[in-house]
Amino acid sequence: MTAHATLGASKAHRWISCPASIALEAKLPDTTSPAAIEGTSAHSLAELCLRKDWAPEEFLGQNLEGTVVDEEMVSAIATYVDYVNALNGKRLVEERVSFSAYAPGGFGTADAIVMDAGVLEVVDLKYGKGVKVSADNNAQLMLYALGAFDAYGFDHQVDMVRMTIVQPRLDHIDSAEMRVKDLLTWANEVVTPAAKLAMSDDAPFGPSESACRFCKAKAQCRALADHNLGLAQLAFTDLERDALLDLAEPHLLNAAQIAELLPHLDGLVNWAGAVKEHAQSVLAAGGIVPGYKLVAGRALRRWADEKEAGDKLDDILGDDAYVVKLISPSQAEKKLGRKKAGEIADLIVKPQGKPTLAPEADPRPAIDGAAFNDLNEE
Numbered sequence: 001m002t003a004h005a006t007l008g009a010s011k012a013h014r015w016i017s018c019p020a021s022i023a024l025e026a027k028l029p030d031t032t033s034p035a036a037i038e039g040t041s042a043h044s045l046a047e048l049c050l051r052k053d054w055a056p057e058e059f060l061g062q063n064l065e066g067t068v069v070d071e072e073m074v075s076a077i078a079t080y081v082d083y084v085n086a087l088n089g090k091r092l093v094e095e096r097v098s099f100s101a102y103a104p105g106g107f108g109t110a111d112a113i114v115m116d117a118g119v120l121e122v123v124d125l126k127y128g129k130g131v132k133v134s135a136d137n138n139a140q141l142m143l144y145a146l147g148a149f150d151a152y153g154f155d156h157q158v159d160m161v162r163m164t165i166v167q168p169r170l171d172h173i174d175s176a177e178m179r180v181k182d183l184l185t186w187a188n189e190v191v192t193p194a195a196k197l198a199m200s201d202d203a204p205f206g207p208s209e210s211a212c213r214f215c216k217a218k219a220q221c222r223a224l225a226d227h228n229l230g231l232a233q234l235a236f237t238d239l240e241r242d243a244l245l246d247l248a249e250p251h252l253l254n255a256a257q258i259a260e261l262l263p264h265l266d267g268l269v270n271w272a273g274a275v276k277e278h279a280q281s282v283l284a285a286g287g288i289v290p291g292y293k294l295v296a297g298r299a300l301r302r303w304a305d306e307k308e309a310g311d312k313l314d315d316i317l318g319d320d321a322y323v324v325k326l327i328s329p330s331q332a333e334k335k336l337g338r339k340k341a342g343e344i345a346d347l348i349v350k351p352q353g354k355p356t357l358a359p360e361a362d363p364r365p366a367i368d369g370a371a372f373n374d375l376n377e378e
Helices: 009-017 021-026 034-052 071-085 139-153 180-198 222-245 255-284 306-321 329-336 341-347 369-377
Strands: 090-098 107-116 119-125 160-167 172-179
Touching: 009 021, 009 107, 009 139, 009 180, 021 180, 034 071, 034 090, 034 107, 034 119, 071 119, 071 160, 071 329, 090 139, 107 139, 119 139, 139 160, 139 180, 160 180, 172 180, 222 255, 329 341
Parallel strands: 119 160
Antiparallel strands: 090 107, 107 119, 160 172
């Protein structure tokens, strides 16, 4: 185990499922992305607003931690700040908590902690909009709650913990509750054994779609490659065997066989994309990937000088040189601000979204596909 590998709360879902990931990730350099930089800026804005009781609108147009605060960020952080400010009780903001009693060196920084009437609530801001995050059985929030309880729970007679995700750009606020005794049982039976494995010299791998989604090592991890290739081989071997029994159409997949494939596809596609992205980064850095090279991708034509083109086309085409389009409801709300957005509420409708595939466990109600198609045709 390398000296700087730590059992952080933000990666808890990973090292609990795949203890070997801690040491493996520690061997790779840290990377960042525009989304990560934007997220850091959003959290800084949220912290300032909660600590100083400032309105997010006051920062519009300012550069904060490398990102210019725009109207979308103002609106999103206002949703988070309003939620936290509405809670009663003792409040802590950006509080570092330790759960090292259960995981050596384990710590994390909770965005907000509020304690009142025997309930300790941990609120976590998720600024991203790629993956909707659930509060239920969320290891990161459970570890925050564990650390906060160890530090403050006895003084405030805490018996219940509530964990809340605020993901404003997906219009998503989700909470889950559990008794302190159940939290402590989870810590002793799940966290401590996983932490011991993660800190051992022969930590086991436990690849899965959720554990590996944001792992730095996923593109190069041999255990994940073996796992995914094994899944694909097993699935198609079973499908071939089942197809022999399908006398009607032995060369076509039936609904039951497709259902067997579906649970594996997201993980396989995600992993395949990460491998391709890593290969491209190796080539971009001057490395060699046998049998592959970088080539110029497809590009769209554009005006060399938009102003010059506009002047020329204005002379030739007049008004036909331009396209005028009404801004969207979201754009209008951002321009109006929170105080005036209500003035257009009755002008906005939200049609039913396009049907999307989901497992039966998904909380959204099922729709009648045929009825939906008939409605669209009308």
